[in-house]
Amino acid sequence: MDYEAMVKLITAEVMKRLQAVPSSRRRHKALAVFTGGGIGLEPALNQLQRLQDQGIVFTAVLSRPAEQVVGSRRLREALGEDLEIIDSQSPYPGRQLREAAVILVPVLTQNTAAKLALTLSDTLASTVVLQALMLGKPVLAAQNAADPRDAWRVKEQIGEASPALRQALETNLKKIAGFGVRLMPVEQLMQETCKILERTERREPAAAAAAKCGLIDAAAVQAAASRGETVIIAPARALVTPLARDLARECGLELRKET
Numbered sequence: 001m002d003y004e005a006m007v008k009l010i011t012a013e014v015m016k017r018l019q020a021v022p023s024s025r026r027r028h029k030a031l032a033v034f035t036g037g038g039i040g041l042e043p044a045l046n047q048l049q050r051l052q053d054q055g056i057v058f059t060a061v062l063s064r065p066a067e068q069v070v071g072s073r074r075l076r077e078a079l080g081e082d083l084e085i086i087d088s089q090s091p092y093p094g095r096q097l098r099e100a101a102v103i104l105v106p107v108l109t110q111n112t113a114a115k116l117a118l119t120l121s122d123t124l125a126s127t128v129v130l131q132a133l134m135l136g137k138p139v140l141a142a143q144n145a146a147d148p149r150d151a152w153r154v155k156e157q158i159g160e161a162s163p164a165l166r167q168a169l170e171t172n173l174k175k176i177a178g179f180g181v182r183l184m185p186v187e188q189l190m191q192e193t194c195k196i197l198e199r200t201e202r203r204e205p206a207a208a209a210a211a212k213c214g215l216i217d218a219a220a221v222q223a224a225a226s227r228g229e230t231v232i233i234a235p236a237r238a239l240v241t242p243l244a245r246d247l248a249r250e251c252g253l254e255l256r257k258e259t
Contacts, residue, residue, distance in 0.1 A: 027055045027057055028055065028056050028102070029058075029099045029100050029225075030056050030057070030058050030102045030104060030193070031059050031060075031061055031093070031096060031100045031102075031103045031104065032059070032061065032104045032106055033104065033106075033128050033129060034060060034063065034066040034070050034106060034125070035063050035066055035108065035111070036063060036065020036066050036068065036069040036109060036111075037108070037109035037145040039107065039145035039150065039152050039153075040106075040144040040152075040186040043187060044106030044107055044142055044186050044189065045075075047187070047190045048104070048106065048189075049078060049079065051189075051190050051193055051194075052079065054190075054194065059083075059084040059085075059100070060083055060086065061087075061128055062075075062085060062086065062087045062088070062124075063088070063124050063125040064088045064123070065109075065111075067087055067088065072087070084096070092124075092127075095250055095252060097132060097137070098135065098222075098225065098247060098250050098251050099225040101196075102137065102139075102140065102193055102196055102197065103132040103137050103139045103140070104140050105141035105142065105181075106142055106186070106189065107142060107144075107186075108142060108143055108145060108146045109145050109146055110145065110146045110148075112125055112126060112146070113143075113146040113169075113172045116130065116172075116175075117171070117175040117176055129181070133179055133181070138196045139181045139182065140184065140189060140192055140193060140196070141181050141182070141183055141184075142184065142185065142186035143173060144185060144186050146169070146173060147170075147173065148161050148165070148166045148169045148170065215238065215241075216238055216240040216244050217241045217243070218241065218243045218244050218247050220232065220244065221247045221248045221253060222247065224253060225253060230252065230253060230254060231253065231254045232248070232253060232254070232256065233256050233257070234255065235257065235258055236258050238257060240255060
């Protein structure tokens, strides 16, 4: 049997086994990056709770303003006492970022949107989001708080910006969307996140198949990390790429070859 036929055979078998596992039992890691905004916060927390019910394990990243506006206490009340929280006093969450299958910004503020549009990494929130984009991670953001035409702003009579200001704020959103940030109303966070994770699950068998055939690359390491695994066992003569070794080290994954 040639190499290509072997890959197809193994991929088909892994897909068959994966489909037998209910979606609610598949666990993915995700980052929720909180900024200092309140518009849409409660609906956003509800969306995150529903994602937890689907097996998503969150790490919360709080900017300095979010520490005051949202706070660790409120997050743990909504998302559980065991929620991992990264704040301005914590080490940079490089490992958590690399392990995450998806990055969510539950409340995108106008300030954070402006910083991202200018590619400024001067806050924890903007740094994490920009790094996620450079790693090719999917980034989803609820745009309500950053949208000058949002219904809440109109209702509270704070949507009367001049055309020039409104255009500038909308331009920021267009720019970051061009960078790869997927903007949406807060009510769509769960639905869109699930779509992305379903696509991730379809890609993971290919990475598993490659590992079975003797190749450990970055995709295989990322797939294992997103499932929460700590060890990758490969055939004795498996080829491990340098990038895979670096990524495994950063994610705390052990690469072990069969004897």
